[in-house]
Amino acid sequence: MEIKRRHFLGHVAAGSAVVTMPAFLSGCGANQAIQIAEPIPDNPFMQWFGVDQAVITRVMAELTAHGADFADLYFQHQRSNNLSMEDGIVSRANSGITQGVGLRVVIGEQTGYAFTEDLTLPSMLAAAQTAAAIANSAAIVPPQAFNVKKTGDLYTTSVPWADVGIDQKLPLLKRVDSRARAADPTINKVTVAWSDVDERIMIATLDGHLITDHRPMTRLTALVTATKGGETQSGYSNIAAREDLSWYTSERIDSMVDEAVDRTLVLFDARRPPAGEMPVILAAGASGILLHEAIGHGLEADFNRKGTSIYADMMGKKVAESFVTIIDQGTIPQERGALNYDDEGNECGRTAMVEGGILRSYLHDSISSRQYNVAATGSGRRQSYRHAPMPRMTCTFMEDGPHTRDEIIAAVDHGIIAETYTNGQVQIGAGDYTFYVKNGWLVENGKVTAPIRDVNIIGNGPESLQRITMVGNDAKLDTGGWTCGKNGQQVPVSQGIPTVLVSNMTVGGENVG
Amino acid sequence: MSADLIEKAGDAVAILVAAGADDAWATASVSRDVEFSYRDGALEKVQDTTSRSLAVQVYADGRYSSHQTTDLQPDRLHSFLREAVAITGALEPDPERNMIAAELFANRPLDDLDLVDSEVQSLDRDKRLSWCVALDDAARKHTRVISATSGVYDGSQSSASVSSNGFSGSQESTYCWKGASVTLRDRGDRRASDSFFAGAPHVGDVPEAGVIASTALERSLVRLDADKGPTMNAAMVVDARAAAQLIGRLMGPANARSIQQGRSFWAELIGEQAFSPKLSIVDDPLIIRGLASRHYDREGISAKVLPIVENGVVRNVYVDTYYGRKAGMQPTTGDPSNRRIAAGRQSLSELLSDVGSGLYVTSWLGGNADGTTGDFSLGLRGHMIENGQAGRPVGEMNVTGNLRDLFSRLTAVGNDPYPYSGTLAPSLVFADVDFSGV
Numbered sequence: 001m002e003i004k005r006r007h008f009l010g011h012v013a014a015g016s017a018v019v020t021m022p023a024f025l026s027g028c029g030a031n032q033a034i035q036i037a038e039p040i041p042d043n044p045f046m047q048w049f050g051v052d053q054a055v056i057t058r059v060m061a062e063l064t065a066h067g068a069d070f071a072d073l074y075f076q077h078q079r080s081n082n083l084s085m086e087d088g089i090v091s092r093a094n095s096g097i098t099q100g101v102g103l104r105v106v107i108g109e110q111t112g113y114a115f116t117e118d119l120t121l122p123s124m125l126a127a128a129q130t131a132a133a134i135a136n137s138a139a140i141v142p143p144q145a146f147n148v149k150k151t152g153d154l155y156t157t158s159v160p161w162a163d164v165g166i167d168q169k170l171p172l173l174k175r176v177d178s179r180a181r182a183a184d185p186t187i188n189k190v191t192v193a194w195s196d197v198d199e200r201i202m203i204a205t206l207d208g209h210l211i212t213d214h215r216p217m218t219r220l221t222a223l224v225t226a227t228k229g230g231e232t233q234s235g236y237s238n239i240a241a242r243e244d245l246s247w248y249t250s251e252r253i254d255s256m257v258d259e260a261v262d263r264t265l266v267l268f269d270a271r272r273p274p275a276g277e278m279p280v281i282l283a284a285g286a287s288g289i290l291l292h293e294a295i296g297h298g299l300e301a302d303f304n305r306k307g308t309s310i311y312a313d314m315m316g317k318k319v320a321e322s323f324v325t326i327i328d329q330g331t332i333p334q335e336r337g338a339l340n341y342d343d344e345g346n347e348c349g350r351t352a353m354v355e356g357g358i359l360r361s362y363l364h365d366s367i368s369s370r371q372y373n374v375a376a377t378g379s380g381r382r383q384s385y386r387h388a389p390m391p392r393m394t395c396t397f398m399e400d401g402p403h404t405r406d407e408i409i410a411a412v413d414h415g416i417i418a419e420t421y422t423n424g425q426v427q428i429g430a431g432d433y434t435f436y437v438k439n440g441w442l443v444e445n446g447k448v449t450a451p452i453r454d455v456n457i458i459g460n461g462p463e464s465l466q467r468i469t470m471v472g473n474d475a476k477l478d479t480g481g482w483t484c485g486k487n488g489q490q491v492p493v494s495q496g497i498p499t500v501l502v503s504n505m506t507v508g509g510e511n512v513g
Numbered sequence: 514m515s516a517d518l519i520e521k522a523g524d525a526v527a528i529l530v531a532a533g534a535d536d537a538w539a540t541a542s543v544s545r546d547v548e549f550s551y552r553d554g555a556l557e558k559v560q561d562t563t564s565r566s567l568a569v570q571v572y573a574d575g576r577y578s579s580h581q582t583t584d585l586q587p588d589r590l591h592s593f594l595r596e597a598v599a600i601t602g603a604l605e606p607d608p609e610r611n612m613i614a615a616e617l618f619a620n621r622p623l624d625d626l627d628l629v630d631s632e633v634q635s636l637d638r639d640k641r642l643s644w645c646v647a648l649d650d651a652a653r654k655h656t657r658v659i660s661a662t663s664g665v666y667d668g669s670q671s672s673a674s675v676s677s678n679g680f681s682g683s684q685e686s687t688y689c690w691k692g693a694s695v696t697l698r699d700r701g702d703r704r705a706s707d708s709f710f711a712g713a714p715h716v717g718d719v720p721e722a723g724v725i726a727s728t729a730l731e732r733s734l735v736r737l738d739a740d741k742g743p744t745m746n747a748a749m750v751v752d753a754r755a756a757a758q759l760i761g762r763l764m765g766p767a768n769a770r771s772i773q774q775g776r777s778f779w780a781e782l783i784g785e786q787a788f789s790p791k792l793s794i795v796d797d798p799l800i801i802r803g804l805a806s807r808h809y810d811r812e813g814i815s816a817k818v819l820p821i822v823e824n825g826v827v828r829n830v831y832v833d834t835y836y837g838r839k840a841g842m843q844p845t846t847g848d849p850s851n852r853r854i855a856a857g858r859q860s861l862s863e864l865l866s867d868v869g870s871g872l873y874v875t876s877w878l879g880g881n882a883d884g885t886t887g888d889f890s891l892g893l894r895g896h897m898i899e900n901g902q903a904g905r906p907v908g909e910m911n912v913t914g915n916l917r918d919l920f921s922r923l924t925a926v927g928n929d930p931y932p933y934s935g936t937l938a939p940s941l942v943f944a945d946v947d948f949s950g951v
Contacts (some may be wrong), residue, residue, distance in 0.1 A: 086774060088841070093578040093604055097593065100583060109552075113560040115585040130561045133638075166603045189775040225775040225885065234776050234885040272888075275913060275949035276744040306552065307659045308696040310703055386562065425879035425892070429696045429704030430739070432909050434879030434892035456880040456890035456911045462702065506741065507888035508880070508911030510947050 043148060045212040049075045049101075050119055053146060054205045058121065060142035062128035063105050067137030067410055068206060068367060072344060074102040075119075076385040079162055085173045085192040090415045093166065102385035103131045105365060109305075110134050113388045115374050139356045141438040142209035149347075152340020154333045155242035157216050161198040164245050172248050176222050176257050177411040183261040189225035193238075194218075196345060200386070200450030203345040211345035216242050217336070217492060219481040220253070222260040228268050235264030235438070240481030247334075263439050270451035273428040273442055275509035278413035280457060281408055281443065288495030290502075291326055291396050293424040293433035297486070299353050299361070300379070300391040301368030303428050310462060311359065319359045320465040323401040326354040328380055329364055330394035336481060337395035337494035341378070344389050348378035354465070357487035363389045383489040395483060397496035401471020405499040408470045410446040416507060417441040417448065418457060431461040443506040456508040464502055515683035518543065520671035521585075525594060526675050532598040534676045535570035538813070541565075544670035547636070551645035552662045553653070571597050575606035585934050593898055600813040600893035609838045617834065617844060618680050618813040624799055626806045628686035630715040633667050636689075639663045644691055644722045651726035652693040655734065663693040663726060666712070680813045688804075689716045693729040696789050697737060705736035707876070711933045714802050732875075735896070735906055742897055742907035742950040748924075749869030749912065749946040750864055750898065752778060753931035756938040760794070760854060762891075763916050767821065768847070768882030769836035777828055778887035778917055788825040789923035791857070795820050798832075798850035805850045805935035821852075825921075854938040857926035861940045864927055866901035872910075872948055873903050880911070887916040919943055 007209060046052055056073060063071050077099045080454045084092040100117040112134030114127040176284045180190040197217040204210050221238035237260035241247060266363030282290055295311070303309035330339045330348030344366050352360050364372065365380030368391060383394035409417070417440050424435035434456055442450045484493045521541035529537035548560040568581035580597040584590065592941070610778060648663035667690070673683035692710030699705040709729035713719050751759055764815070771777035779787075798807050798816035808816050812833055829863045833847025873896045880891030890913040896903040920943075927940030 019681065058846075089607055090604055090722060091607065091610075091835075093600065095578070095580045095597070095600060097582040097584050111558040111560075113558065114563050115561075117565055117585070127562075131559075133561075134556070134559050165908075166600060170605075207644060223776075227775070232775055232885050234883070270811060272913065274909070275947055276802075277949075277951060306662075308698075308704060308706065313702060314814060386564065388558065390561065422881050423879065427706070427908075429706035430699070430736070430908060432878060432892070432894075436879060436912075438880040454883050454886075454890055456889040456892055458716075458878065458892045458909050458911055462910060488571055495545060505908055506949050508913035508949050510913055 006262060021041050043210070043212070045200060048077065048200055049202060055121055056146065057127050057142050057144055059103070059124045060204065060206065062125050063103050063132050064140035064206060066132050066135035066139065067107060068105045068140050069107050069370070071105040071206040073204045074104070074343065074382070074385050076100060076199065078197060078199040078384070080195065080197045081161070083166070083169060083173060085177055085195040087294060088177055090170070090173070098384060100385040101389070103128050104168060104388055105135060106132050107135045109206060109367060109371070111215050111388055115385050120343040140206065144179070146204055146208055146210035148212070149341070149345070150209045151212060154331060154338045154340050155216055156245035156366060158349065159244050161196040161216055161218070161244070164196070165274065168245060172220070172253060173252055175250070176220065179254060180222055180224050180261055183227065183258070184265060186228045186265070187224055187261065188227055191223040191248050193221040193223070201343070205341070205345050209345055211341045213340050216244060218243055218247070220248065220256065221481070222257050224260045224264045225473050231268060233264055233267035235267060236260050237263060238481050239479045241334050241479070242338055243334050243335065250443060266439060267453050268452045271438070271455035272455060272510040273416050273452045273507055276505065277504050279412050280505045280507065281412060281415065281417040282497060282500045282502065283417055283419040284405070284472060284474045284478060284499045285476045285496060287418060287500065288397055288497040289421050289424045289435045290464070291398055291497060292328040292393060292484070292493065292495050293426040293435060294395045294459065294464050295326060296328065296396050297426050298428060298461055299363055301362040301364045301372065302391050304362055305368050305371050309428050310328045314462070318357050319462060320354060320357040320468055322357045323471050324354055324357050324465070324468055325352065325399040326396070327352055327399065328379070328393050328396045332395050332477070332494070335395045335477065335494045337393070338494045339378070339394055342380045343382045344380035345374070346378045346380060348394060351377045355511050363391045363393065365389055375451055381491050387489050390487065392486065392491055393493050395477065395494035397477060397497060398471065398475065398500065400473045400475045403470045403472050405472050405474055408472055408499050408501045410442060411501065412443045413445060415454060417443055418509065426461070432456045432458060433461055457505050459505040460501070464505065467503040468500055469503045470501040474498045515671060515673055515685060517674060518671060519681060519683055521567065522673050522675040525567055526677050526904060528591060528594045529571055529598055530677055534571045534573045534598050534601070536687055538570040538612070538674065538676045538680070540568045540672055540674040542670065542672040544668060546668040547641070548664065548666050549641040549645050550662060550664040551649050554649060555658055556645065557662070558641070560570050569594065569597060571601045572610070572612050573598055573601045575603045575608065577607055577610040597758060610677070610835055611860045612678055613812050613814070613834050615678055618815055621682065621808050622799060626799065626808070627802050628714045628806060629669070630687045630689070632716045633687035634669060634691050635869055647722035648691060648693050648726040648800050651723040652695050652730055655697070655730060657697040659696045659698055661695045661814045663692055664691070664735045666690040674813060675727070676813065682809055682813070684807060687714050689719050691719055691722055691725050693726040695729050695733040697733050699737055705733055705739065707732035707736055713804065718802060727847060735908070736894070739894070739906035739908040742827045742872065742948065744950050745947055747946050747948060748868045749943045750868055750873045751869065751941045751942050752861065752873070752875050753927065753929050753938055755876050756935040756941045757931050757936040758877055759941070760852065760936050760938045762882045762889060763920060764821070764849070764852070765882065766795070768831040769833060769840045769842050771884055772830065773836050773840035776885045778885065779827065782827045783830065785827060786825050787827050787917060788920040790820060790825045791923045791926050792822050792825050792920055793855035794822040795853045796846070796850055797853050800851045803851045807850055810846045812847060813871055814844060816850070819845050850935070852936045854930065854936070855926065856928050856930050856939045858928055859925065861929055864925055864940055864942050865898055865903060867925065868898055868942060869901050871898045872907070873898050874912070880917055889914060907950070910948055913947050913949065919946070
């Protein structure tokens with residue numbers, strides 16, 4: 001606990017945000033919610049958490065006893081399973097349950113927050129009193145009845161993870177292990193990591209809504225190490241989605257393993273590019289990390305209402321060529337970043353952040369949407385009941401442009417293609433952002449010539465947007481398991497992009513003259 | 514508190530053994546965390562929470578698994594623990610995974626590490642608010658300030674562990690941190706920003722709020738009008754705060770798991786003169802009031818001072834019992850505590866003066882290192898070193914190389930270990946470093 005907090009304080013507190021792959025590797029346009037009143041006593045989520053309408057009303061009354069603009073109770077139950085296989089056997093099997101309720105009261109820009117893991121009435125009332133201490137005005141009368149919002153269907157699964165035994169997962173891990181080992185005689189170590197999560201959310205809001213969501217998540221990772229001529233190299237690949245066991249077809253697993261093997265073996269021939277400024281071609285898919293770091297975080301409304309983002313005064317202005325459109329959309333079915341409702345109970349949708357080169361919208365949570373007097377964009381997210389929500393991305397991508405991948409490569413005399421990534425980070429105020437390229441290619445005289453590896457790329461958000469000179473017609477979402485960290489909170493995200501040319505970025509490299 | 518936690522952990526072990534476990538380990542924890550955050554003259558957020566959890570490790574019939582839960586309602590906890598034993602039975606045997614040997618947790622040090630401060634436990638709303646106001650006042654004392662967010666974070670944690678082969682122990686600590694992040698109006702749409710946070714187990718070891726916030730403001734002011742420096746090969750001076758993170762990157766793969774899995778450039782360095790003679794690193798869990806001090810580690814291994822690097826020679830790496838057995842290495846500890854990096858005699862300004870020209874790094878931005886090869890590439894912010902002094906601010910640059918190679922070119926070490934991190938690193942000077950910029 002203490003180490004986590006210290007890490008956050010030491011490294012991430014200064015208006016910066018990061019996106020990463022798993023640690024061991026080192027708006028949503030607001031649709032009008034359709035409300036269907038379901039008979040409350042039958043609500044399975046209330047039964048799950050052992051509460052009823054009267055209990056929620058009682059706790060809400062305590063929470064708003066000293067006033068509130070809005071308030072919510074966020075009930076969460078999460079069951080997770082993690083397996084890892086090393087040296088051909090399962091070296092780690094872990095299961096966990098986290099359950100609790102977060103209680104929040106908001107007045108203006110002030111938030112009072114508390115949580116409890118003990119879902120009895122006395123514990124919830126005590127936590128509510130703690131959170132309520134932020135306010136000092138008149139009590140609010142809480143709703144006596146809650147409208148149950150329609151259940152979403154973006155990631156409905158036939159068999160919940162809680163019902164899938166370890167015996168059904170082990171053959172998948174073994175498949176990864178044996179396929180990777182068989183791929184090449186130089187491969188001497190394979191680590192397979194598995195994760196599945198079954199999560200239930202129930203949010204009760206002061207304005208009388210009850211929102212429920214059942215969220216599955218799974219991720220499978222292959223980490224490959226090979227030794228050749230005294231040199232050792234490691235690479236990896238992973239796939240993640242809000243899916244169930246049936247998603248793991250043999251083809252899907254095999255193609256993930258082959259990718260991990262290819263990414264590793266190519267490293268023996270790869271080198272560092274020369275250091276300095278050069279054109280960078282972002283390969284379609286995972287290069288969406290550019291959008292996440294260069295613009296996505298900078299458009300999260302909390303940084304803008306505080307005036308700390310470089311984008312704070314750019315709304316409505318032209319920030320890129322007219323063929324650049326950048327979207328954050330929580331409603332792409334089964335995506336890792338997908339959400340039926342955000343963690344404040346607002347419905348997710350599609351937010352054009354940049355449309356035809358014009359900056360169009362921030363990503364809002366309830367606090368900022370009130371302050372800006374706009375509809376919430378369904379961007380209020382939190383890591384768990386232990387955390388207050390804030391504006392976050394879901395699935396961030398750029399739409400297709402007018403160029404082809406071949407045209408883009410042909411246009412570069414001397415530069416690189418960035419293809420796979422491990423992590424990125426941004427400094428919100430200065431706009432400087434980075435991402436770490438694990439695999440890529442050198443481009444010389446319009447041709448792909450040699451593999452490169454392990455270089456950090458750094459740029460400035462608004463400058464890089466202006467320097468997007470070509471956008472391909474091959475947009476795709478990355479299937480990797482990205483996790484975004486902001487102010488110490490981790491949430492799953494997705495990203496994607498077509499092949500894009502940024503005319504000038506600073507590439508980490510060696511062989512400085 | 515600890516008696517209650519020991520009882521909870523002991524009960525869990527008894528249930529696990531009754532359900533068929535051959536051996537079991539249980540840890541019961543409780544933590545209290547309070548956060549006051551204050552922005553631009555007003556209280557922004559108060560969070561006050563108490564959290565409990567139970568974590569267990571189950572050994573049954575040559576098989577092993579681990580589990581944790583926050584749902585401590587007795588009936589559900591009971592079925593959770595029985596299910597944990599059943600899950601273990603469904604796994605395949607792992608001959609290398611055994612319960613920790615009792616001699617590894619025998620002779621636990623009894624030093625009073627002074628990790629609990631009653632003043633933290635008695636902090637009240639008024640005290641925290643007064644610190645927030647003082648932080649906020651000092652952080653905003655400049656006309657260019659757009660926004661400043663200040664915070665006070667304090668709390669305590671207690672845990673107790675019990676094992677079926679006789680381990681019983683508890684640890685408790687408090688913490689108190691204060692800090693501020695400052696954003697300034699820079700040229701065009703740019704904002705210059707930085708932050709400074711300081712903390713310790715004892716309130717008395719944390720600087721005054723005004724000093725902390727002034728440091729945050731000063732660190733932000735020197736970022737104004739930063740530009741990209743040149744692509745060059747030059748000397749690099751890394752300030753103590755940033756050095757702690759660089760040492761963290763160096764030591765990331767210095768453990769038996771990475772070595773046994775073939776993913777560590779440290780594998781071939783044990784016993785070798787791997788780095789510059791200027792580099793010495795000790796893992797010291799017994800520092801009085803240390804941020805990462807402890808009597809035993811996560812596995813229960815008794816705390817002791819562990820030399821990692823002595824004058825550039827690798828003496829030890831982090832070895833837990835499982836990967837130690839797999840790799841044929843004696844267990845040391847699997848998880849780092851305080852890491853002390855030997856300091857030199859010179860101050861930062863003397864180091865800059867000796868270097869004459871090059872780049873002075875004050876913080877990192879992104880980047881990564883490959884633990885297998887040691888190859889790294891990091892984004893940075895800092896200053897050009899001009900005429901032996903920190904000159905114009907630079908950013909949007911990368912430094913690229915190989916960690917082993919870099920630390921073999923460590924030419925000087927400062928006298929200023931950074932106290933607000935578990936890694937107590939002084940300023941470091943490296944020769945011949947590749948920078949990318951304009």
